[in-house]
Amino acid sequence: MLNQKDISAQYLSSHDRLTEPLDELWQNISPLYCIRESIWLKQLLRLSQPTEVEAQQAITLTTQFIERVRADKKAVHMIDALLLEYSLDTREGVLLMCLAEALMRVPDKATADALIRDKLSVADWQSHLKSSDSLFVNASTWGLMLTGKVINYDQRENTSPTKALNSLVTKFSEPVIRQAMHQAMKIMGHQFVLGRDINEALKNAETPRSQGFSYSFDMLGEAALTSTDAQKYYDDYFNAISELAKFKSKKATGPEPSISIKLSALHPRYEAANEERVLTELFETVLALLQHAREQNVAITIDAEEADRLEISLKLFAKLYQDDSIKGWGKFGLVVQAYSKRALPVITWLAALAKQQGNCIPMRLVKGAYWDTELKLAQQHGHEDYPVYTRKEATDVSYLACARLLLSDHIRGCIFPQFASHNAQTIAAIASMASHQDFEFQRLHGMGDALYHHAKNLLNYDVRIYAPVGSHKDLLPYLVRRLLENGANSSFVHRLVDARCPVDELTEHPVDTLRSRSSLPNPRIMSPPKIFGKQRKNSKGLACDIESEWLPFKQQVDCFLKDHVWHAHSIIGGAQQPGQSHPVIAPYDHKITVG
Numbered sequence: 001m002l003n004q005k006d007i008s009a010q011y012l013s014s015h016d017r018l019t020e021p022l023d024e025l026w027q028n029i030s031p032l033y034c035i036r037e038s039i040w041l042k043q044l045l046r047l048s049q050p051t052e053v054e055a056q057q058a059i060t061l062t063t064q065f066i067e068r069v070r071a072d073k074k075a076v077h078m079i080d081a082l083l084l085e086y087s088l089d090t091r092e093g094v095l096l097m098c099l100a101e102a103l104m105r106v107p108d109k110a111t112a113d114a115l116i117r118d119k120l121s122v123a124d125w126q127s128h129l130k131s132s133d134s135l136f137v138n139a140s141t142w143g144l145m146l147t148g149k150v151i152n153y154d155q156r157e158n159t160s161p162t163k164a165l166n167s168l169v170t171k172f173s174e175p176v177i178r179q180a181m182h183q184a185m186k187i188m189g190h191q192f193v194l195g196r197d198i199n200e201a202l203k204n205a206e207t208p209r210s211q212g213f214s215y216s217f218d219m220l221g222e223a224a225l226t227s228t229d230a231q232k233y234y235d236d237y238f239n240a241i242s243e244l245a246k247f248k249s250k251k252a253t254g255p256e257p258s259i260s261i262k263l264s265a266l267h268p269r270y271e272a273a274n275e276e277r278v279l280t281e282l283f284e285t286v287l288a289l290l291q292h293a294r295e296q297n298v299a300i301t302i303d304a305e306e307a308d309r310l311e312i313s314l315k316l317f318a319k320l321y322q323d324d325s326i327k328g329w330g331k332f333g334l335v336v337q338a339y340s341k342r343a344l345p346v347i348t349w350l351a352a353l354a355k356q357q358g359n360c361i362p363m364r365l366v367k368g369a370y371w372d373t374e375l376k377l378a379q380q381h382g383h384e385d386y387p388v389y390t391r392k393e394a395t396d397v398s399y400l401a402c403a404r405l406l407l408s409d410h411i412r413g414c415i416f417p418q419f420a421s422h423n424a425q426t427i428a429a430i431a432s433m434a435s436h437q438d439f440e441f442q443r444l445h446g447m448g449d450a451l452y453h454h455a456k457n458l459l460n461y462d463v464r465i466y467a468p469v470g471s472h473k474d475l476l477p478y479l480v481r482r483l484l485e486n487g488a489n490s491s492f493v494h495r496l497v498d499a500r501c502p503v504d505e506l507t508e509h510p511v512d513t514l515r516s517r518s519s520l521p522n523p524r525i526m527s528p529p530k531i532f533g534k535q536r537k538n539s540k541g542l543a544c545d546i547e548s549e550w551l552p553f554k555q556q557v558d559c560f561l562k563d564h565v566w567h568a569h570s571i572i573g574g575a576q577q578p579g580q581s582h583p584v585i586a587p588y589d590h591k592i593t594v595g
Helices: 004-011 022-026 037-048 052-071 078-085 091-103 109-120 135-156 163-192 198-204 206-210 227-246 272-296 307-321 343-357 371-381 392-406 424-433 449-459 472-487 492-496 503-507 510-515 547-563
Strands: 214-219 258-261 299-302 332-337 361-366 415-420 440-444 462-469
Touching (some): 037 392, 052 424, 052 449, 198 206, 198 462, 206 214, 227 258, 227 272, 272 299, 272 307, 307 332, 332 343, 343 392, 361 392, 392 415, 392 424, 415 424, 424 449, 424 492, 424 503, 440 449, 449 462
Parallel strands (some): 214 258, 214 462, 258 299, 332 361, 415 440
16 A cells, blocks of 8 residues: 555646656556555545635635526426435335336236335325425325325225225226326436437437537446447447448537447457456457447547546546557547545546557546445455545545646647536635646436536536436436436435525535544445444455456465475375376366366
């Protein structure tokens, strides 16, 4: 692990390190995988600390954003109003989100009906009636309230003569509810998904593009499990690039749209354990897409995924970026997640890669999409700490530290920053620290519409909309993530439109918020070794996908295998018995003879 002095010297000095060998800069990435949160955040706080002028400008801008959004009668859509009423700090909101998420994975109708009966019958829907000004919300509440009463009534009437009739009503209502929930998912999908295919998405994007907004289109779908899945996603991306290139908008005034791709969708074995296949098979697949995109002049961005894939992703990106057919293009970029403790050294390495090659890398900076997963995996695998931060404001601090680095003079021209956020304070803080306009903001389709409408009018920065494209069957996993993000009562998106939330709470700088805490890490989230409390220490695991953890272990194993050859014999009566010997091969690598 790097010590505190090493970290401070590396990231907080003004020395331009972009001319250093890439191999040396690469060595700074992996050791930060699970560095102690308190040590690293002390450095980030110094880097993200605003000047007095920046702090005041950020407060003024954030206040303007909030006041304008809250005064905008079009700021809260039907779905926003529903999520505002049934937020995740209410029992009913939790039930609705759990039901929507669980119904995606229920394999049969009978189980789905039992789940609906269990969830809807225990909620107090009446308490939400008429507490919202939205007719859509009140109509939804009436339906949930009546359904809950019907189900409850059937459960209470165990010995009533009308039991048969009530049972019939219940059996009728549950399939109706099941269909209604799926229909509701489709309706809400229009809030978050731009079109069922790329052509429909391009048509639906016409009006925003005429207002100066641009798009990054993403083909919906989960990771490829088979080569057939991977081929399907490849065809979808290839077709999307072709259609995007052919579509000429007469109304568009902003930057040209782009395509976002997922590496996990293009190969069924996209993982560090299969590095050779990733750097050959997946390399050839992605290179073909990039060559096609360059011919059509369509920019491509590689989306971020789980933390254990970061290092293999960067290796693949570098190999693709340095290929002769891609050099000099300047429209091949990737996503970096600020909740990762490795974000800063990754940005430095990418900037050096760009400077040494001589063309710019577009880079989307996001806060992170797999926080819950990263925590659970670190606990399950018994790591020393988490690869992500345990407080939301810590992620915000990291985001602004990364933003300051991206906006610095020695990074300018090497990386084109694309700041993705729905937090008004984050947007204002970036605008206040920027000394140039060589960057853009990004948001998700269906989120932050009103905020970015007013921000664009005030600041006149380019804004790109990340827009999922796909059919209903591919929609649900993505949709539930968006609902959970949008519906969380701690979400800035939620509090921005909630007039009950004081403006002062939303203008507070994350540096001040984090420093006000009793400890920099969240004390309620135990480190992986301590998740069982005083009962016992969690079993220790090895992060095999992380170089700084795997290579030292591998070296010890290699030395042991080199010096030790095992010999096994039958022993009878304490005496070794003669017999024919044969080699024993390691099951995980047939090139290794164990003994």
